[in-house]
Amino acid sequence: MEDHVYQQCINADCRADYAVDDVLFACRRCGSLLDVVYDWDKVNVPGSLAFFEQRWGTAGRDLVGRADYSGVWRFRELLPFARLEDIVTVGEGRTTLQQADRLGLDLNMKPGSLFLQYEGFNPSGSFKDNGMAAGFTMARRLGRRRVACASTGNTSASMAMFASMAAPAGEPSVQGIVFVGSGKIAFGKLSQTLDHGALTLQIDGDFDACMRRVLEMSDKLGIYLLNSLNPFRLEGQKTIMYRVLEGLDWQVPDWIIAPGGNLGNSSAFGKAFLELHHLGLVDRVPRLAIINASGANTLYDMVNERGLCWNAGRVDHDAIADHYRRMDETGQRARTVASAIEIGRPVNLTKALRALDVMDGVVRQIDDETILDHKAMVGRYGYSCEPASAASVAGLHLLLDEGVISKSERVVCVLTGHSLKDPDATVKYHTGIDVKAAKWPDPVPPTGKRSNHPVEVADDLAAICKAIGELAPEEAQGPRN
Ligand code: F0G
Numbered sequence: 001m002e003d004h005v006y007q008q009c010i011n012a013d014c015r016a017d018y019a020v021d022d023v024l025f026a027c028r029r030c031g032s033l034l035d036v037v038y039d040w041d042k043v044n045v046p047g048s049l050a051f052f053e054q055r056w057g058t059a060g061r062d063l064v065g066r067a068d069y070s071g072v073w074r075f076r077e078l079l080p081f082a083r084l085e086d087i088v089t090v091g092e093g094r095t096t097l098q099q100a101d102r103l104g105l106d107l108n109m110k111p112g113s114l115f116l117q118y119e120g121f122n123p124s125g126s127f128k129d130n131g132m133a134a135g136f137t138m139a140r141r142l143g144r145r146r147v148a149c150a151s152t153g154n155t156s157a158s159m160a161m162f163a164s165m166a167a168p169a170g171e172p173s174v175q176g177i178v179f180v181g182s183g184k185i186a187f188g189k190l191s192q193t194l195d196h197g198a199l200t201l202q203i204d205g206d207f208d209a210c211m212r213r214v215l216e217m218s219d220k221l222g223i224y225l226l227n228s229l230n231p232f233r234l235e236g237q238k239t240i241m242y243r244v245l246e247g248l249d250w251q252v253p254d255w256i257i258a259p260g261g262n263l264g265n266s267s268a269f270g271k272a273f274l275e276l277h278h279l280g281l282v283d284r285v286p287r288l289a290i291i292n293a294s295g296a297n298t299l300y301d302m303v304n305e306r307g308l309c310w311n312a313g314r315v316d317h318d319a320i321a322d323h324y325r326r327m328d329e330t331g332q333r334a335r336t337v338a339s340a341i342e343i344g345r346p347v348n349l350t351k352a353l354r355a356l357d358v359m360d361g362v363v364r365q366i367d368d369e370t371i372l373d374h375k376a377m378v379g380r381y382g383y384s385c386e387p388a389s390a391a392s393v394a395g396l397h398l399l400l401d402e403g404v405i406s407k408s409e410r411v412v413c414v415l416t417g418h419s420l421k422d423p424d425a426t427v428k429y430h431t432g433i434d435v436k437a438a439k440w441p442d443p444v445p446p447t448g449k450r451s452n453h454p455v456e457v458a459d460d461l462a463a464i465c466k467a468i469g470e471l472a473p474e475e476a477q478g479p480r481n
Pocket of ligand 1: 126152154156259260262265341389
């Protein structure tokens with residue numbers, strides 16, 4: 001076992017340890033989620049966060065220069081699982097905190113109170129690139145050349161982009177395999193995934209069905225899973241919070257507000273602050289608000305209606321299982337215009353409960369109409385985001401109205417994805433034209449030399465494995481033609 005980093009089960013009654021190179025996505029003993037854990041005494045951590053400023057703006061072409069240019073890897077001492085020689089970067093995470101006074105004024109906030117962490121500026125247009133940089137670094141370390149994810153669109157766009165760039169020229173390419181629900185992902189995201197050459201399997205089901213299948217398939221075929229169940233991905237997403245602090249001259253804000261889907265981001269934020277506090281690099285921790293869409297409100301329901309909590313690492317798993325059983329029995333499915341967060345069974349639920357505990361958090365739900373109104377509000381002041389991202393600003397509005405957040409507190413809303421990811425939602429909101437409902441001519445089979453047509457496949461493991469075996473064999477050398 002490498003002596004400063006290992007994986008550990010988050011269940012306080014188990015805490016099984018695993019080596020850093022062990023490929024697993026749940027504890028073998030109890031099935032709980034895993035953390036990447038460091039023995040910080042053996043890591044050379046800078047004494048102050050201001051240390052990281054010296055790297056901002058550098059762009060050398062060697063390994064160190066490329067790592068310094070990345071908004072993830074310039075904080076590498078705080079995610080020290082990565083060996084420099086394994087680092088994969090596409091220039092992700094060069095996002096900055098934006099002071100949004102005019103938007104804040106519209107919400108009756110004092111100038112200097114509202115900030116937006118605009119992750120839509122990432123190379124693939126969403127925050128996922130932070131996590132993929134870390135996930136692909138691990139895949140490289142492990143020598144994996146086939147990677148997979150289930151997605152509501154942004155994970156797949158980011159994974160497909162990284163897969164197409166991860167291997168240096170002369171090395172075999174990395175094959176991305178993507179599971180999406182038929183008709184469930186916005187076209188902007190689907191178009192990225194196809195262009196970057198991922199094998200795109202469209203399953204007749206929703207995100208939760210895709211997640212179940214990708215887990216089975218990756219286990220059966222030994223393909224490296226890059227959903228946020230992979231704890232290394234969350235290491236990359238911690239850096240969003242480092243950049244927030246940097247944008248505030250290393251002062252801690254009062255609130256962080258983020259949309260909640262699969263709950264990877266909020267889990268990563270909780271871990272980031274837990275570690276920074278442990279290391280004495282911050283003197284306090286901000287509060288966290290996680291915002292669900294009302295149509296995909298498992299966390300809201302479990303926390304606010306059923307009182308589920310972290311309980312010092314002893315989460316009531318029976319209550320969660322009960323909830324999912326009831327959802328199945330009543331045919332309850334996630335449904336929201338914010339397709340990115342249309343998720344009924346968030347895989348990081350228990351880690352998000354820890355984040356809520358560490359950051360004295362709250363959970364709220366917002367209906368679709370209010371999400372879209374706030375998306376237009378964000379756009380009106382010069383920032384652009386997709387519907388799921390606007391849930392954070394709508395959540396802020398609600399928490400201001402409730403008096404939970406006061407108008408002079410310092411608040412950071414995370415804008416998770418760019419508005420061009422889902423132009424259909426924007427066009428429909430402003431014009432009433434429903435692009436998805438419009439009558440399309442019968443599709444003509446694609447004839448482009450590099451057309452990468454999605455493959456419709458039954459929601460069936462054997463059919464999926466067969467499709468992958470035929471279309472993405474082990475030694476795949478690049479995108480299909
Ligand atoms: N915002 C956007 C734009 C997203 O794409 C997602 C998740 C979230 C918020 C929620 O983040 O899962 O960390 O709670 N998208 C995933 C995907 C699920 O497949 O692209 P989370």
